[in-house]
Amino acid sequence: MKNRSLSFWLFVTPTLVALALVVFIPALMGIFYSFTNWDGLTYTTMLGFKNYITVFQDSGFLAALWFTVKFVVVTVILLNVIGLSLALLVTRKFKGNNLLRTVFFMPNLIGGLILGFIWQFIFTQVFDALGFSGWLTNQTTGFWGLVIVTLWQMSGYIMIIYIAYLQNIPTEVIEAAEIDGASPWQRFWNITFPMIAPAFTVSMFLTLSNGFKLYDPNLSLTNGGPYKSTEMLAMNIVNTAYSENDFARAEAKALVFFVIVGAISLLQVYYTRKREVDL
Amino acid sequence: MKIGWKKIAVMAMAALATTTALAACSSGSSSSSSSNGKTTISILQGKVEVNKQLKQIATEYEKTHPNVKITVSSIGGGTEYNPVLKTRISSGNAPTIFSLAGPADAKQFSAQAADLSKTKVAKAALPGTASAVQIGSKTLGIPFNIEGYGFVYNKEVFQKAGIDPTSIKTYDDLVNAVNTLNDKKSELGIKGVFALPGKETWVLSDHLANLYLGQEFNGNAKKMYDSKSMKFTANEEMKQMIDLQNKFSIKPVMQMDYSQQVNQYFSQGKAAMIQQGDWIYPTVEQIDKNFAKNQIGMIPIPVKGQEDKLPVGTSLYWAVNKKKSTKEQKAATDFLAWLYTSEAGKKDVVNKLHFVPAYKGYDNFKMADPLSQVVFDYSQRKATTGWAFPAYTGTSWDPNTFQPNLQRYLAGKQSWDKTVKNSIDGWKTQQNK
Numbered sequence: 001m002k003n004r005s006l007s008f009w010l011f012v013t014p015t016l017v018a019l020a021l022v023v024f025i026p027a028l029m030g031i032f033y034s035f036t037n038w039d040g041l042t043y044t045t046m047l048g049f050k051n052y053i054t055v056f057q058d059s060g061f062l063a064a065l066w067f068t069v070k071f072v073v074v075t076v077i078l079l080n081v082i083g084l085s086l087a088l089l090v091t092r093k094f095k096g097n098n099l100l101r102t103v104f105f106m107p108n109l110i111g112g113l114i115l116g117f118i119w120q121f122i123f124t125q126v127f128d129a130l131g132f133s134g135w136l137t138n139q140t141t142g143f144w145g146l147v148i149v150t151l152w153q154m155s156g157y158i159m160i161i162y163i164a165y166l167q168n169i170p171t172e173v174i175e176a177a178e179i180d181g182a183s184p185w186q187r188f189w190n191i192t193f194p195m196i197a198p199a200f201t202v203s204m205f206l207t208l209s210n211g212f213k214l215y216d217p218n219l220s221l222t223n224g225g226p227y228k229s230t231e232m233l234a235m236n237i238v239n240t241a242y243s244e245n246d247f248a249r250a251e252a253k254a255l256v257f258f259v260i261v262g263a264i265s266l267l268q269v270y271y272t273r274k275r276e277v278d279l
Numbered sequence: 280m281k282i283g284w285k286k287i288a289v290m291a292m293a294a295l296a297t298t299t300a301l302a303a304c305s306s307g308s309s310s311s312s313s314s315n316g317k318t319t320i321s322i323l324q325g326k327v328e329v330n331k332q333l334k335q336i337a338t339e340y341e342k343t344h345p346n347v348k349i350t351v352s353s354i355g356g357g358t359e360y361n362p363v364l365k366t367r368i369s370s371g372n373a374p375t376i377f378s379l380a381g382p383a384d385a386k387q388f389s390a391q392a393a394d395l396s397k398t399k400v401a402k403a404a405l406p407g408t409a410s411a412v413q414i415g416s417k418t419l420g421i422p423f424n425i426e427g428y429g430f431v432y433n434k435e436v437f438q439k440a441g442i443d444p445t446s447i448k449t450y451d452d453l454v455n456a457v458n459t460l461n462d463k464k465s466e467l468g469i470k471g472v473f474a475l476p477g478k479e480t481w482v483l484s485d486h487l488a489n490l491y492l493g494q495e496f497n498g499n500a501k502k503m504y505d506s507k508s509m510k511f512t513a514n515e516e517m518k519q520m521i522d523l524q525n526k527f528s529i530k531p532v533m534q535m536d537y538s539q540q541v542n543q544y545f546s547q548g549k550a551a552m553i554q555q556g557d558w559i560y561p562t563v564e565q566i567d568k569n570f571a572k573n574q575i576g577m578i579p580i581p582v583k584g585q586e587d588k589l590p591v592g593t594s595l596y597w598a599v600n601k602k603k604s605t606k607e608q609k610a611a612t613d614f615l616a617w618l619y620t621s622e623a624g625k626k627d628v629v630n631k632l633h634f635v636p637a638y639k640g641y642d643n644f645k646m647a648d649p650l651s652q653v654v655f656d657y658s659q660r661k662a663t664t665g666w667a668f669p670a671y672t673g674t675s676w677d678p679n680t681f682q683p684n685l686q687r688y689l690a691g692k693q694s695w696d697k698t699v700k701n702s703i704d705g706w707k708t709q710q711n712k
Contacts, residue, residue: 040365060679124534137533226533227683244675
């Protein structure tokens with residue numbers, strides 16, 4: 001407690017004030033508004049838990065939740081598999097591995113909105129020309145379209161995280177295993193894999209929370225269409241607020257969303273942390 | 280001594296950071312009042328395509344009215360505009376003049392919108408053009424303009440096929456014309472008779488549905504907005520029209536969006552006609568000026584009992600903020616009156632804003648483009664029907680029930696009967712909430 005001196009508070013206060021102004025106070029106001037009939041300007045009555053009850057009766061919200069969960073499961077698995085594979089590939093010693101790192105990472109530098117539009121063109125025009133017509137016109141192709149865009153965008157980023165951990169593995173450990181006669185697979189599964197467990201914690205957390213919160217590729221690629229079948233949670237909330245002018249119900253949905261994402265992320269971090277090993 | 284300096288530096292930095300943060304919050308309000316005798320009126324409006332022209336007109340007005348200063352800001356689209364207006368109202372920086380999109384907006388902003396029924400400009404408006412934003416005896420908005428839609432056609436293609444578009448009055452006439460066009464497709468160089476954008480839900484849910492749903496409400500948005508139920512008796516005719524457009528459209532329908540429909544297909548002569556309105560003119564003009572000027576026309580969509588009538592209506596209305604000072608409110612209504620009723624203003628409305636006027640006293644005017652001219656002619660002849668669809672564009676029924684159901688039918692995922700039933704039931708649930 002010694003370091004909680006004047007300078008400690010002087011450093012913390014500006015951040016705290018800024019955070020309070022843009023995060024804590026709006027969040028508290030949002031919680032309050034979710035119990036009213038707020039329309040973005042005023043509220044006239046307190047509704048109690050009515051908004052929350054309608055959230056769970058809202059078939060659009062439940063469909064969006066289910067669609068998002070499916071999306072998260074698929075992207076978390078594929079992103080980590082692809083990210084790790086790319087990392088293993090580019091950490092091997094061959095000519096041009098640095099170039100490949102840059103290439104794999106590049107899609108991440110393009111914003112999700114623009115990426116969505118680029119891929120929309122690819123799915124509708126290029127795929128059409130190749131004979132795969134009708135992409136993005138039903139739920140299945142819309143779903144895989146979103147998955148492909150997300151993989152394209154995020155794989156390189158996840159790769160970077162794995163690279164950082166892969167390069168931290170002491171070579172002695174690997175060499176010792178080699179001398180002991182471990183096969184390449186044994187070396188990977190028994191040495192490398194446990195050593196990069198912290199990378200899993202980070203990557204899983206990132207892919208999980210990003211998957212739930214995905215909005216811009218959803219907006220630019222399918223905009224929830226056709227017939228709202230590819231609408232994800234974030235988009236459902238935005239539409240409730242802005243196209244239906246039901247800000248209070250959107251607020252309630254957002255809180256439910258927050259609780260779901262928070263709970264799942266915390267659980268995931270808790271469990272993957274347990275598996276980490278210290279050297 | 281050294282530590283002392285450090286502490287002071289830290290304190291200074293912290294103080295600076297906090298004050299800038301607070302200052303950023305407190306500034307921005309309490310503007311737009313009168314300073315040195317000038318009255319400042321601020322305009323926030325949702326028709327982003329006339330932003331530049333409106334600013335030019337404001338400058339012109341300031342020259343002849345040196346005591347008034349006008350600032351214009353424009354934000355496009357209903358979903359982007361409303362949040363900005365709400366933010367500006369809650370932050371104390373509300374505009375003097377703002378736009379409303381229909382009955383839902385009128386209700387929502389009734390605490391801000393002044394009653395304009397006694398003003399000169401409201402009296403000049405054509406009868407019925409402001410009915411959608413009237414609450415009781417109060418008129419909360421006056422129309423920007425009137426717009427109309429139908430089948431926008433390619434004159435050259437019709438001529439080559441030997442069809443006189445103005446002779447298409449009934450549904451059967453249309454079917455005959457479509458068959459002829461379809462038979463001569465390769466000869467005419469078109470990819471399809473229609474270009475139906477299946478991605479753009481509003482093309483069916485707003486414009487097409489209005490022709491059939493609007494009938495039971497006399498094309499009156501307010502009447503529909505207040506109605507607890509709907510019958511949708513003409514739904515079978517709507518189905519026919521969707522099927523016809525779908526069957527003879529460039530494929531794949533479900534993949535087509537507005538820009539493909541207008542820019543890629545129609546403007547390049549790949550579709551003989553599209554279901555759109557006079558608002559597409561600037562887009563077509565950008566692609567091919569000559570084509571836009573000479574080669575396009577518009578005919579009404581044939582509807583039983585409403586043959587040769589064009590659906591015209593207003594998508595935006597001007598409202599004046601009643602929370603502003605009387606002086607500022609007067610300056611605002613004076614500006615609107617000048618714009619729509621003075622000789623100089625009228626010219627700007629027609630030639631700069633490219634508006635088809637919703638006001639009296641434009642009899643001798645010629646519209647700036649051929650599509651607007653069609654709308655103007657029909658409205659002068661009073662051969663029009665109304666727009667009922669603004670009744671539902673701001674409600675949850677439209678995006679959550681009507682649009683997805685129509686799209687499901689279009690994609691072949693659901694029967695028409697189910698589509699109609701879901702729509703009627705959904706409307707009932709919403710209106711009785």
